[in-house]
Amino acid sequence: MENRQDLNAAMSFGRLIRLYHQKVNRLFAREGLGRGQSPILLLLLSYESMNQSQMAALLGISPATVTVTLKRMEAAGLVMREVDRGDQRAMRVCLSPKGREICVQGRRCMHEMVQSMLEDFRPEEIRRFAGYLGRVEANLLRQEPGREADREPPANDG
Numbered sequence: 512m513e514n515r516q517d518l519n520a521a522m523s524f525g526r527l528i529r530l531y532h533q534k535v536n537r538l539f540a541r542e543g544l545g546r547g548q549s550p551i552l553l554l555l556l557s558y559e560s561m562n563q564s565q566m567a568a569l570l571g572i573s574p575a576t577v578t579v580t581l582k583r584m585e586a587a588g589l590v591m592r593e594v595d596r597g598d599q600r601a602m603r604v605c606l607s608p609k610g611r612e613i614c615v616q617g618r619r620c621m622h623e624m625v626q627s628m629l630e631d632f633r634p635e636e637i638r639r640f641a642g643y644l645g646r647v648e649a650n651l652l653r654q655e656p657g658r659e660a661d662r663e664p665p666a667n668d669g
Contacts (some may be wrong), residue, residue, distance in 0.1 A: 524647075531628075537621050542613045543587070547572075547580050549617060551608065552589065555616040560593065560605035589613065 539549040550570055555561070563581065567574045581604060584590045589610035596602035606614060629637055 515648065534624060538624065539613075542617060544613065544617075545580075545583065546588075547576070548584055548589070551577070552582060552610055552614045553618070555590065555604065555606045556611065556618065560603040562595070562601060562603055566604065578611065584610070658664055 536546055541550075544552070551566065554566060554569060561569075563577050564574060566600060569575045570577070581590060585592070588607055590604050591607050592602045592604055595603045629640075632640065
């Protein structure tokens, strides 16, 4: 950090991230989800199904963490495993009907949270803000070789 303004911006950004995650975790905890489960549910809602390595790469977490979390989620009836149609030896993970319903409800609540978070912003300010956040993300990803590819959506073969 070169100056106090840079440090203040970084600290404010850190507080914003923590507050956002706290609110999201509380929101999904009301649905009975543990920490780390909501990102997996939302990912599966977007992509229908994927294998565990794709999931780990997109979420930026270890495959072992994905495995442990998925075991809990499968036991709770939130996700199911199915044979990959393109490769009978591989398994893909998808939402169960219960997981899909929780996701839809959670997404609705998250939308309301985002609306309240941005309620005093004009559309142009929101567009610029999203652009700034995208630049911050790109800067951070550039500092980690190989991570840019992690943000690409998986092929949906099935």
